[in-house]
Amino acid sequence: MRRNGSNGTKTALFQCDRRVRFLTTKSAAQLRRTILPRSVALWGSLALVDLAILAVFFLLIVLPLLSVLAQAVMPALFDPKAPGFGIDISALNHALFAPRVLRSILHSLELGAAVAVTATLTGGLFAAMTQRFALPLRAFYAPVPWLVFLTPGYLKAMAWVLLMAPGGYLAQLRVLPHWGSDAFFGLGGLVLVHTLSLFPLPAFIIGSALTGLGQDIEDAARLSGAGPWRIWLRINLPLLLPAIALSMIAIFAEVLSDFGLAATIGRSSGFGVLTYGIYAAASDYPVDFPLAGAQALVLLTLILLVTLGDRLLRRQGALRLISGRSKPSHRRELGAMARWSWAAVIVAIGILAIWLPLGVILVRALTATLGAGLQWSNFTFANFTETLSPRAMALPSLLRSFGYAGLTALIAATIALILAARLDRGGPNLRASVTGLALGTIAIPGIVLGFGYILVWNRLPGFRDWPFPHYGQASLLVTGYVASALPYGLIIILTAVGQLAPSLTDAARLHGHKAAARLVKVVLPLVLLSVISALLLTFIRTIFELPISQLLVPQTGSPVPPYVVRLLGHDDDGLASALALVCMVGAGGIAGLGWRLAQKHLNFTPKERLS
Amino acid sequence: MTAALICEGIEKHLGGKAILCALNLSVAAGEVVSLLGASGSGKTTLLRAIAGLTHPDHGTITLNGAQVFGPNRVIPPEKRQIGMVFQDYALWPHMTVLGNLAFALAPQRLPDAEAQARITHALEVTQLSPLRDRLPAALSGGQQQRVAIARCLASRPQLMLLDEPLSNLDSALREDLRSEMMNLVRREAITVVYVTHDQAEAMAVSDRIAVMRSGEIAQLDRPETLYNAPATPFVASFIGGFSLLHGHGARGMFQAGDAVLNLPAPAGPAVLVIRPEDAHPYGKYPATGLTGRVISAAYQGRCWRLSVSIAGCTIRLDWPCAAETGKDLQFSLPPDRCCILPFDDAPNPKDA
Numbered sequence: 005m006r007r008n009g010s011n012g013t014k015t016a017l018f019q020c021d022r023r024v025r026f027l028t029t030k031s032a033a034q035l036r037r038t039i040l041p042r043s044v045a046l047w048g049s050l051a052l053v054d055l056a057i058l059a060v061f062f063l064l065i066v067l068p069l070l071s072v073l074a075q076a077v078m079p080a081l082f083d084p085k086a087p088g089f090g091i092d093i094s095a096l097n098h099a100l101f102a103p104r105v106l107r108s109i110l111h112s113l114e115l116g117a118a119v120a121v122t123a124t125l126t127g128g129l130f131a132a133m134t135q136r137f138a139l140p141l142r143a144f145y146a147p148v149p150w151l152v153f154l155t156p157g158y159l160k161a162m163a164w165v166l167l168m169a170p171g172g173y174l175a176q177l178r179v180l181p182h183w184g185s186d187a188f189f190g191l192g193g194l195v196l197v198h199t200l201s202l203f204p205l206p207a208f209i210i211g212s213a214l215t216g217l218g219q220d221i222e223d224a225a226r227l228s229g230a231g232p233w234r235i236w237l238r239i240n241l242p243l244l245l246p247a248i249a250l251s252m253i254a255i256f257a258e259v260l261s262d263f264g265l266a267a268t269i270g271r272s273s274g275f276g277v278l279t280y281g282i283y284a285a286a287s288d289y290p291v292d293f294p295l296a297g298a299q300a301l302v303l304l305t306l307i308l309l310v311t312l313g314d315r316l317l318r319r320q321g322a323l324r325l326i327s328g329r330s331k332p333s334h335r336r337e338l339g340a341m342a343r344w345s346w347a348a349v350i351v352a353i354g355i356l357a358i359w360l361p362l363g364v365i366l367v368r369a370l371t372a373t374l375g376a377g378l379q380w381s382n383f384t385f386a387n388f389t390e391t392l393s394p395r396a397m398a399l400p401s402l403l404r405s406f407g408y409a410g411l412t413a414l415i416a417a418t419i420a421l422i423l424a425a426r427l428d429r430g431g432p433n434l435r436a437s438v439t440g441l442a443l444g445t446i447a448i449p450g451i452v453l454g455f456g457y458i459l460v461w462n463r464l465p466g467f468r469d470w471p472f473p474h475y476g477q478a479s480l481l482v483t484g485y486v487a488s489a490l491p492y493g494l495i496i497i498l499t500a501v502g503q504l505a506p507s508l509t510d511a512a513r514l515h516g517h518k519a520a521a522r523l524v525k526v527v528l529p530l531v532l533l534s535v536i537s538a539l540l541l542t543f544i545r546t547i548f549e550l551p552i553s554q555l556l557v558p559q560t561g562s563p564v565p566p567y568v569v570r571l572l573g574h575d576d577d578g579l580a581s582a583l584a585l586v587c588m589v590g591a592g593g594i595a596g597l598g599w600r601l602a603q604k605h606l607n608f609t610p611k612e613r614l615s
Numbered sequence: 616m617t618a619a620l621i622c623e624g625i626e627k628h629l630g631g632k633a634i635l636c637a638l639n640l641s642v643a644a645g646e647v648v649s650l651l652g653a654s655g656s657g658k659t660t661l662l663r664a665i666a667g668l669t670h671p672d673h674g675t676i677t678l679n680g681a682q683v684f685g686p687n688r689v690i691p692p693e694k695r696q697i698g699m700v701f702q703d704y705a706l707w708p709h710m711t712v713l714g715n716l717a718f719a720l721a722p723q724r725l726p727d728a729e730a731q732a733r734i735t736h737a738l739e740v741t742q743l744s745p746l747r748d749r750l751p752a753a754l755s756g757g758q759q760q761r762v763a764i765a766r767c768l769a770s771r772p773q774l775m776l777l778d779e780p781l782s783n784l785d786s787a788l789r790e791d792l793r794s795e796m797m798n799l800v801r802r803e804a805i806t807v808v809y810v811t812h813d814q815a816e817a818m819a820v821s822d823r824i825a826v827m828r829s830g831e832i833a834q835l836d837r838p839e840t841l842y843n844a845p846a847t848p849f850v851a852s853f854i855g856g857f858s859l860l861h862g863h864g865a866r867g868m869f870q871a872g873d874a875v876l877n878l879p880a881p882a883g884p885a886v887l888v889i890r891p892e893d894a895h896p897y898g899k900y901p902a903t904g905l906t907g908r909v910i911s912a913a914y915q916g917r918c919w920r921l922s923v924s925i926a927g928c929t930i931r932l933d934w935p936c937a938a939e940t941g942k943d944l945q946f947s948l949p950p951d952r953c954c955i956l957p958f959d960d961a962p963n964p965k966d967a
Contacts, residue, residue, distance in 0.1 A: 507702070514692050
């Protein structure tokens with residue numbers, strides 16, 4: 005999953021977090037009253053752990069972000085020749101009102117608003133039809149939202165470019181007229197591909213709200229004489245409005261922070277958006293950090309506003325209707341005609357969103373040139389041979405990506421576990437601040453975080469010459485990966501630790517077990533499944549992570565995502581397709597296998613027994 | 616008998632609110648003392664303070680002669696050798712029954728033979744030997760509770776704390792398990808502090824009961840004493856479904872509304888404690904006759920449970936025959952069973 009494919013997880017995680025129990029065992033006042041010298045030393049060292057926790061967050065996330073903000077208002081701050089602390093809003097003004105930047109802002113807003121509507125409509129329809137009606141061909145559409153959710157956006161974009169390009173497959177099959185191709189490269193194509201990539205989000209949000217509504221409400225309306233259309237318009241739709249609004253907000257934020265589509269379809273059609281603007285200013289020669297900083301400031305402000313809107317909506321308790329009490333709804337039967345036509349619509353969404361793009365990538369990977377199309381003589385294994393050949397560039401980048409992702413997953417999950425165990429018993433303030441930071445970080449676009457890393461590690465004195473991690477080396481890329489993965493891991497593991505009844509560790513304590521034994525023997529085995537989920541999720545996310553990889557490409561060689569995008573830019577889309585496929589199959593296989601094994605061996609207890 | 620547990624002047628505040636106020640409690644070795652109170656009365660906080668899972672602001676806690684908490688001394692819970700049966704049992708779900716017992720014993724670093732003997736004994740007395748290799752999830756609620764007790768027994772604690780150990784079980788099981796559990800505890804002569812909000816349970820298990828109210832012990836006595844002579848209207852209202860008739864004491868008489876009872880009563884506001892089973896036919900005790908209006912009548916097998924309104928108070932009575940709702944009912948109380956207490960303007964604990 006790419007970094008900016010995050011709001012769905014974010015939504016789910018917000019909901020988890022509300023359930024996370026706040027545990028206050030020891031207040032600071034109590035601690036001060038504990039006079040025994042040994043315990044003073046003990047608490048002293050624990051306070052050090054707290055400091056270390058905050059230091060990790062500061063270094064990984066806060067400092068890069070602060071640097072970006074400072075860069076926006078102090079244009080000379082990171083100037084290599086004459087650095088200065090002068091605050092100069094005029095540079096910001098100039099950057100903001102440059103026609104190119106203004107256009108990027110407008111494009112971002114326009115695209116976000118359009119996709120918020122189209123994706124919510126598509127996802128809502130998908131959720132309503134699949135949850136409330138008995139449709140045939142279930143196997144074809146049931147896994148679609150998850151598959152779409154886990155496939156990185158730039159790969160779906162690549163498939164659609166192959167389909168819609170003037171010389172692409174649809175033009176070759178004479179399905180697509182010339183004007184269709186023109187319309188695709190611009191707002192239209194971006195809206196189409198974004199909609200098809202993002203509709204799982206509203207499908208999840210609206211779907212879970214629908215589950216919460218239960219059947220009783222509908223049954224009551226039917227007994228009062230309301231027909232099915234009336235029930236949907238007068239009962240279900242108004243009750244779903246909060247979920248619909250949340251979906252639109254989530255989609256809007258998602259589109260604003262997207263980099264995958266911006267760097268592929270957006271770039272090739274000249275449709276500049278903020279994220280790509282930041283990338284271009286920060287990495288295309290000549291680099292223009294003040295310009296990148298100004299655009300990052302605008303993007304962060306927009307994201308902040310959206311997050312505030314989201315928070316306000318949630319605070320109003322608009323989603324309270326989702327209660328555990330409602331009876332699960334059963335799927336209603338439809339007439340044969342309606343059944344099959346709705347099934348066709350849902351299956352069509354599934355085909356367009358995942359099966360067709362995957363098929364196109366497979367066909368392209370198995371053919372020599374795009375121009376020769378589907379002719380039999382064009383089919384070849386050459387792309388796969390080259391991908392897997394030890395002497396070409398693709399295999400090393402593949403191995404590199406798997407290595408970085410594995411390392412990132414291990415580091416992030418370990419840090420997250422220690423943090424979670426400490427936070428669970430820590431004061432409510434520490435817990436609230438770290439959880440808030442983690443949730444806040446999820447909303448930060450990867451491209452902004454990556455830019456912050458460049459500012460800190462390439463320009464900031466002290467950091468610039470620091471040997472490890474070092475700018476331009478894999479160590480910094482992995483650090484960036486860890487920073488962007490840590491919040492997810494932390495929230496998953498924190499939720500799991502929070503669901504453990506405190507009596508489980510209290511009991512171990514009363515029997516004489518020390519803190520380390522309690523963590524290793526009681527907490528870890530019980531949250532291991534969640535730790536492994538966090539690990540696998542981080543692994544997949546990192547393998548396909550584009551924006552940070554793009555900005556922090558190590559000198560030793562590129563990981564897969566930037567390499568795929570570069571191959572696409574050089575019209576080497578056959579190799580790009582083969583590499584992407586091998587990467588997807590490899591990552592999916594490893595994650596699937598790991599998940600299966602973990603489920604089989606670590607799931608010794610039904611969840612409700614833990615609480 | 617020596618005191619196994621002494622709590623002196625325990626105080627605890629949370630968020631500016633007093634949870635425990637200058638509380639004193641002493642438990643003799645081998646004694647079972649219940650902490651009985653409504654939720655929020657501080658009973659669980661006291662239990663957790665004894666265990667060391669929370670620290671009081673002031674006071675001392677002494678366990679078998681050794682101070683475990685005091686102004687200059689805090690022994691952490693893992694060193695106190697206290698066993699606890701949690702409300703949710705807190706069985707480690709990833710360990711078998713045997714694994715739970717073994718893990719609990721591990722920190723004591725006993726010789727293998729001794730550890731083995733203790734585990735075997737604990738499993739035998741709790742009749743868990745056939746289930747030793749099961750995971751907690753594969754046990755019934757009652758079996759899980761027995762594992763929690765076996766885990767405690769195996770570590771031979773100085774003191775055993777039971778935190779509402781029966782509240783997660785259905786009522787049919789509860790009584791059986793209660794006697795089974797207490798037989799075990801008695802046989803092993805373990806000192807027990809037992810937290811519950813169910814007065815019938817407290818009566819059944821305890822040598823003494825501490826009735827708790829907003830962080831203080833309202834009365835600490837043997838169950839019979841509590842039943843026969845509650846110290847305050849609060850304790851009376853908490854015990855045995857007693858009803859309180861509010862009135863006044865004057866010139867050695869108790870007066871409630873129109874009724875005047877020839878009973879020694881303290882001067883000023885007072886309450887008459889009426890136990891449901893004490894209602895007798897009107898003529899039987901002429902000096903203590905009362906008349907009230909029947910509000911409701913419910914058949915209970917052995918008798919009818921009537922709610923009767925007298926002078927604005929609702930009194931619950933066990934009556935041998937049906938009574939018509941809305942009609943007057945006359946009854947009398949045995950004078951030697953009548954208990955009149957000065958009214959201390961206490962709110963009903965159930966409202967708290």
